[in-house]
Amino acid sequence: MNGNGAGEQARSSDVVSVAAARGPLAMEAVSLAKDFRLGRGQVLHAVRDVSFALYRGAVVALVGESGSGKSTVARLLAGQERLTSGEIRLDGAPVDPSTRSAFRRHKSEVQLVFQDPFSSLNPVHTVRHHLERPVRLHQGRRSRAEVAREVAALLDQVRLIPANQFTGKYPYELSGGQRQRVSFARALAAKPSVLLADEPVSMLDVSIRLEMLSLLDDLRQRFRLALLYITHDIASARYFADEVLVMYAGQIVERGPAEELTQHPAHPYTQLLVASAPDPDNLGGGLHSFHPPGAALPGAAPRPAADSAAPSAAATYQPAAANLTDRGCPFSPRCPFADDRCRAEDPALLPVAPARAAACWHLDIAAPEVLAGEQRGGG
Amino acid sequence: MSPDAPVLDIKDFSVVYRTPGGDVRAVNQVNLALHAGEVVGLAGESGSGKSTLAYAVCRLLRAPALITGGSVTYQGRRAAGPTDVLQLRGHELQQLRWREIAIVFQSAMNALNPVLNVRDQITDAIHAHLRMSRREALDKAASLLDLVGIPRSRLRSYPHELSGGMRQRVMIAMALAAEPEIVIMDEPTTALDVVVQRDILAQIVELKAELGFAILFITHDLSLLLELADRIAVMYAGQLMEVAEAAEITREPAHPYTRGLLNSFPSLHGARRELAGIPGTPPDLRHPPPGCPFLPRCGYGTDACRTVDMSLERVESSAGLAHLTACPFVRPETPAPEPPAASAEQEMRA
Numbered sequence: 001m002n003g004n005g006a007g008e009q010a011r012s013s014d015v016v017s018v019a020a021a022r023g024p025l026a027m028e029a030v031s032l033a034k035d036f037r038l039g040r041g042q043v044l045h046a047v048r049d050v051s052f053a054l055y056r057g058a059v060v061a062l063v064g065e066s067g068s069g070k071s072t073v074a075r076l077l078a079g080q081e082r083l084t085s086g087e088i089r090l091d092g093a094p095v096d097p098s099t100r101s102a103f104r105r106h107k108s109e110v111q112l113v114f115q116d117p118f119s120s121l122n123p124v125h126t127v128r129h130h131l132e133r134p135v136r137l138h139q140g141r142r143s144r145a146e147v148a149r150e151v152a153a154l155l156d157q158v159r160l161i162p163a164n165q166f167t168g169k170y171p172y173e174l175s176g177g178q179r180q181r182v183s184f185a186r187a188l189a190a191k192p193s194v195l196l197a198d199e200p201v202s203m204l205d206v207s208i209r210l211e212m213l214s215l216l217d218d219l220r221q222r223f224r225l226a227l228l229y230i231t232h233d234i235a236s237a238r239y240f241a242d243e244v245l246v247m248y249a250g251q252i253v254e255r256g257p258a259e260e261l262t263q264h265p266a267h268p269y270t271q272l273l274v275a276s277a278p279d280p281d282n283l284g285g286g287l288h289s290f291h292p293p294g295a296a297l298p299g300a301a302p303r304p305a306a307d308s309a310a311p312s313a314a315a316t317y318q319p320a321a322a323n324l325t326d327r328g329c330p331f332s333p334r335c336p337f338a339d340d341r342c343r344a345e346d347p348a349l350l351p352v353a354p355a356r357a358a359a360c361w362h363l364d365i366a367a368p369e370v371l372a373g374e375q376r377g378g379g
Numbered sequence: 380m381s382p383d384a385p386v387l388d389i390k391d392f393s394v395v396y397r398t399p400g401g402d403v404r405a406v407n408q409v410n411l412a413l414h415a416g417e418v419v420g421l422a423g424e425s426g427s428g429k430s431t432l433a434y435a436v437c438r439l440l441r442a443p444a445l446i447t448g449g450s451v452t453y454q455g456r457r458a459a460g461p462t463d464v465l466q467l468r469g470h471e472l473q474q475l476r477w478r479e480i481a482i483v484f485q486s487a488m489n490a491l492n493p494v495l496n497v498r499d500q501i502t503d504a505i506h507a508h509l510r511m512s513r514r515e516a517l518d519k520a521a522s523l524l525d526l527v528g529i530p531r532s533r534l535r536s537y538p539h540e541l542s543g544g545m546r547q548r549v550m551i552a553m554a555l556a557a558e559p560e561i562v563i564m565d566e567p568t569t570a571l572d573v574v575v576q577r578d579i580l581a582q583i584v585e586l587k588a589e590l591g592f593a594i595l596f597i598t599h600d601l602s603l604l605l606e607l608a609d610r611i612a613v614m615y616a617g618q619l620m621e622v623a624e625a626a627e628i629t630r631e632p633a634h635p636y637t638r639g640l641l642n643s644f645p646s647l648h649g650a651r652r653e654l655a656g657i658p659g660t661p662p663d664l665r666h667p668p669p670g671c672p673f674l675p676r677c678g679y680g681t682d683a684c685r686t687v688d689m690s691l692e693r694v695e696s697s698a699g700l701a702h703l704t705a706c707p708f709v710r711p712e713t714p715a716p717e718p719p720a721a722s723a724e725q726e727m728r729a
Contacts, residue, residue: 206644
């Protein structure tokens with residue numbers, strides 16, 4: 001990891017998160033790193049030098065493609081994976097959830113909601129069973145009546161109403177949306193301060209995604225949750241989040257306020273993500289003449305990702321390969337602006353505008369208007 | 380064969396699932412035509428019957444699914460005359476599937492055989508449907524991979540060694556093995572992330588231009604279809620709600636359900652819009668409500684909707700001749716209804 005020493009990491013944390021305006025600091029990730037050994041001496045750097053903070057009442061979105069390490073970040077924060085290096089702080093104090101009792105304490109503050117409501121609920125247990133356990137474990141309630149009252153209140157909070165119609169049901173009797181509501185209720189049962197939502201709506205129908213996100217938003221407000229929203233859908237992050245972190249090959253390559261970042265992406269990868277989102281206003285033509293924004297520049301390479309004619313296409317949609325290299329910018333194999341420097345040295349995440357940072361050597365070509373601060377007027 | 384005869388003509392088509400609790404009317408009186416080289420998008424929520432429709436058309440469903448009415452006529456450019464798909468038996472069906480109508484199934488991980496490598500997978504399909512020597516089949520497999528941009532070295536790979544995008548490309552390559560007239564794609568990009576999804580869609584468009592097949596593209600994500608499809612059919616509770624050219628669906632949606640779908644996805648480009656989504660759940664198709672199935676979730680509903688005839692009618696005010704809607708009351712020019720007070724909480728915060 002050339003050029004990503006402690007000095008630069010301090011500089012990236014100079015960026016004041018817009019999420020901070022919403023409430024007090026709840027959780028901090030400081031230079032998180034996670035390596036997985038693959039055998040044959042290969043090491044996969046699933047997460048490298050990731051730092052950010054979550055604030056009460058604020059939504060931070062972590063956006064990236066499959067294999068970018070976003071779920072691993074969630075699992076690290078939830079204490080389900082051991083850190084290779086770095087530190088997690090909760091309310092300012094470092095936490096080490098590796099012992100059993102510490103893990104339990106950690107879980108009652110930090111809860112995780114999974115992507116797939118079809119496999120994250122136990123098919124042989126009722127809704128009641130899924131909720132009673134965390135109520136007993138984390139709230140320490142003992143009497144039957146108390147537990148039943150709390151379970152009903154939880155179902156009410158996620159709008160599974162009337163609650164008594166749902167307590168006796170098994171997961172197979174519920175729709176995908178209802179199952180995900182049960183997952184939310186189960187997470188809330190621990191009365192957490194931090195909720196990590198790993199792709200909470202991507203398995204659901206488009207028509208009910210919005211309802212689920214507004215439910216999540218409602219819960220965030222009501223319980224002042226610090227919310228980490230993990231998604232590959234950068235459009236939903238625009239509407240839902242305060243701050244967006246864009247992750248690629250285990251690193252944060254860009255961060256900034258949601259509206260500004262999505263409307264004026266600085267990093268070439270963010271530009272590719274934004275250009276790839278379906279655009280209903282761009283009828284028909286879009287798919288036939290798709291190019292990343294940078295390709296409009298004279299001399300820029302054609303679209304970096306798989307072209308059916310390009311023999312090297314296969315390498316480009318294997319992001320995992322980028323986690324294996326130690327040298328250079330991980331996005332350089334797909335980047336239209338990449339040169340020798342990009343392939344040799346990894347750029348650090350540096351401030352580019354108020355509350356924004358990006359890790360790219362060529363921001364002057366890729367996003368001159370962001371550097372010039374012009375997006376302040378438009379965004 | 381007249382030049383504008385559709386390659387696939389579905390008329391008054393109905394499918395039920397026989398269950399102990401009564402018939403589930405999964406597909407109800409659907410009329411849809413697919414022309415040569417056309418991309419028709421079929422959009423709807425889970426359970427709306429869109430996959431059932433596509434599989435039933437290929438006669439891929441078995442009991443308790445039952446085709447209860449209607450006709451499906453296939454007329455390919457290579458075929459001598461129109462074929463009544465519902466009358467085909469055994470060997471004739473084998474001739475139709477893959478050679479004339481191929482399917483790219485949802486979730487490529489499950490659709491590919493995990494213990495066969497890519498080469499065996501593709502040559503198996505080729506041997507089942509085409510008369511070819513082993514040598515020819517191997518060449519064909521390799522050239523199919525070229526077609527979808529996967530290096531030939533991947534012929535020896537097993538499905539678990541491929542990325543999600545590559546698996547989906549293998550599925551597409553297999554579907555194209557016999558140069559079919561129609562390719563049915565059932566949520567081919569749903570499990571993939573946006574960049575890969577975009578690449579695959581662009582590739583589908585390229586292949587279509589090169590090989591000239593027609594596509595029936597099934598998805599729950601209307602935003603994809605707006606860019607990809609020539610025409611879009613919106614399905615709800617087993618019935619078609621609206622059929623129109625993609626541009627018309629975007630600019631002047633007629634049916635309230637289509638309007639709801641268009642208002643469900645956050646857009647990345649352009650100004651922030653007020654999003655509403657569609658509150659509520661689809662009806663139980665065992666006991667469908669009388670009249671319009673969308674009534675309980677519809678902001679425009681009146682008492683007249685309980686007895687309404689849901690057959691598709693042309694939208695008079697629309698420029699396109701093929702703009703059809705099942706709602707006789709709401710027209711593109713109809714203003715949006717006043718939102719009920721309860722739906723205020725559905726709106727995302729600004």
